[in-house]
Amino acid sequence: MRRRILRATVVAVVCAVVLFSVPLAVVVLRLYRQDEVRELQQLADQVAVSVPADVHDTRDPMELPPTESGTRLGVYDDTGRLVIGAGPVRGDGPVREALAGSAASRRLGDQLVAAVPVGSGERVRAVVRAASPADGPLRRAALTWTGMLGLAAVAVGVGVALSVRSSRRLAGPLEALAATAARLEGGDLTARAAPSGLPEADEVADALGSAAGHIDRLLRRERAFSSDASHQLRTALTRVRLELEGALSATAPTDPHDAMRTALASLTHMETTLGDLLALARDVPERASLDIGELLAEAERRWHGELAAAGRPLLVIAEEDLPEAVGSARAGRQVLDVLLANAVVHGSGAVTVTARDAAGVLAVDIEDEGPALPEDQDVFARRRNGGTGHGIGLALARSLAEAEGGRLMLSGRSPHPRFTWLIASRYEEPGQ
Known part of the structure; x- marks a missing residue:
C-alpha cells in the first residue's frame, strides 16, 4: 500500500509540474522574443x-551609436x-514596410529585424533598421528553463517526501488494524489497536474493539452457561436419583408409582430449567x-412439598x-429456585419469602432460620474443586438478576441469612 500511495503521489506531482511548466516555458520564450x-x-x-533631413548630405555625416x-x-x-x-x-x-509608413518587425532567418520609418505624414525620407541574432531570446529562455527545471525537481522531491510521510501515516494504522485482526483471529480477544490520530482508522479500530468485546462477552456467557446448566441439571438429577433409590430400598412401599410420579415431576422441572437456561443464554434481556404474584405461587408449589x-x-x-x-419470567424462576435451593441445602427452620415495596422498587426477600454467615465469606463466589462456599448457584442467580x-x-448475615432480589422497574435500563 505504501508503494501505491508513493507512486500515485509522484505521478500526480509530475503531471502537475509538466502541465504547468510546459505552457509556462512556451510563454517565457515568446515573452523574451x-x-x-x-x-x-x-x-x-x-x-x-x-x-538628418538629407541622409546623403556629406557636409554633416551621420554617426550611429555603439551597440551590443x-x-x-x-x-x-x-x-x-x-x-x-x-x-x-x-x-x-x-x-x-517601413517605407510604406509603418514600423515593422519579424524574424528573417537567424535574425530578428525591426524597421522604423523616419519622417512624418505621407513622406518617409529614411528608414532605420535594427537586427540581432534570433537565438538570443532562446538562450535567455534556456537559462530560465534550467531554473524552472530545478524548481520542478524540488517540487517533485517535496512531493515524494510528503507522500512517504502520508503513506506511513495512512498505511501504519491500517497495518496495525490488520495485525490486531490477526490476533483476534488467533483467539486473543483482548487485542486492541492503539489510537493512531487518523479519525477514520480510529473509528474502524473502535468498531473492531467493540465487536471483539461483544464476542468475548458472548463466549464468557456461553462458558458460564455451560457451568450453570450443568450445576442446575446435576442438582435435579441428584434429586431424581434419591427418589428412585428410596423407592427401591427394602423399606419402601411395594407400589413404586408414587416414586415414579415424583421422579417424572422432577424430570419435567429439569426440562423446564434446561429450556429456561437455553433461552437466557441470549445477549438481549427481556423487557x-x-x-411477581404468579412467580411466587409457582415457587411455592415447587418447593412446599420438599420443605x-x-x-x-x-x-x-x-x-x-x-x-x-x-424482566424475564424464566430468569425469575431460576433466581427463586436457586435462592430456595440454597435455603434448603444450607439453611434450617422456616423459609420466608416476602415481596415488598423498597422505595418504589420491587424487592423480594428470602430468609431462613439458619446460622449467621461469616463476615469474610463471599457467598456469590464460584466454588472451585475442593473449596468451600455456596457453589455456582448463587453466582448464576446474581448474573441472571x-x-x-x-x-x-446478601442483605443480612445475622442472626439469619437474608437475600434480597431487587427487580428492575419499567423505567430502568439494564446495568444502571
Whole structure:
C-alpha cells in the first residue's frame, strides 16, 4: 500500500509540474522574443531622432551609436538603399514596410529585424533598421528553463517526501488494524489497536474493539452457561436419583408409582430449567411485564412439598400495591429456585419469602432460620474443586438478576441469612 500511495503521489506531482511548466516555458520564450523586438524598436527610434533631413548630405555625416555584440544598425534612404551602417544593400521586407509608413518587425532567418520609418505624414525620407541574432531570446529562455527545471525537481522531491510521510501515516494504522485482526483471529480477544490520530482508522479500530468485546462477552456467557446448566441439571438429577433409590430400598412401599410420579415431576422441572437456561443464554434481556404474584405461587408449589417433608414450613408473603416490574419470567424462576435451593441445602427452620415495596422498587426477600454467615465469606463466589462456599448457584442467580437489570445481594448475615432480589422497574435500563 505504501508503494501505491508513493507512486500515485509522484505521478500526480509530475503531471502537475509538466502541465504547468510546459505552457509556462512556451510563454517565457515568446515573452523574451517580444522583449528583444521591443528593444530593437526602441534602439531604432533613438537613431531615427538623429537622422538628418538629407541622409546623403556629406557636409554633416551621420554617426550611429555603439551597440551590443551581434546587434546591427543601418539607415536606408527613401529608395531602400543602405546609406550607413550594417545590413543588406537593398532593403528587405521590414524596410519596405517601413517605407510604406509603418514600423515593422519579424524574424528573417537567424535574425530578428525591426524597421522604423523616419519622417512624418505621407513622406518617409529614411528608414532605420535594427537586427540581432534570433537565438538570443532562446538562450535567455534556456537559462530560465534550467531554473524552472530545478524548481520542478524540488517540487517533485517535496512531493515524494510528503507522500512517504502520508503513506506511513495512512498505511501504519491500517497495518496495525490488520495485525490486531490477526490476533483476534488467533483467539486473543483482548487485542486492541492503539489510537493512531487518523479519525477514520480510529473509528474502524473502535468498531473492531467493540465487536471483539461483544464476542468475548458472548463466549464468557456461553462458558458460564455451560457451568450453570450443568450445576442446575446435576442438582435435579441428584434429586431424581434419591427418589428412585428410596423407592427401591427394602423399606419402601411395594407400589413404586408414587416414586415414579415424583421422579417424572422432577424430570419435567429439569426440562423446564434446561429450556429456561437455553433461552437466557441470549445477549438481549427481556423487557416484559413481570407478574411477581404468579412467580411466587409457582415457587411455592415447587418447593412446599420438599420443605414440608423435612419438617420446614414455607411462608410466602406479598404486600399490597407492589411496584410494577419488568424482566424475564424464566430468569425469575431460576433466581427463586436457586435462592430456595440454597435455603434448603444450607439453611434450617422456616423459609420466608416476602415481596415488598423498597422505595418504589420491587424487592423480594428470602430468609431462613439458619446460622449467621461469616463476615469474610463471599457467598456469590464460584466454588472451585475442593473449596468451600455456596457453589455456582448463587453466582448464576446474581448474573441472571443483573442481566435483567436488577440486583441480587446478601442483605443480612445475622442472626439469619437474608437475600434480597431487587427487580428492575419499567423505567430502568439494564446495568444502571
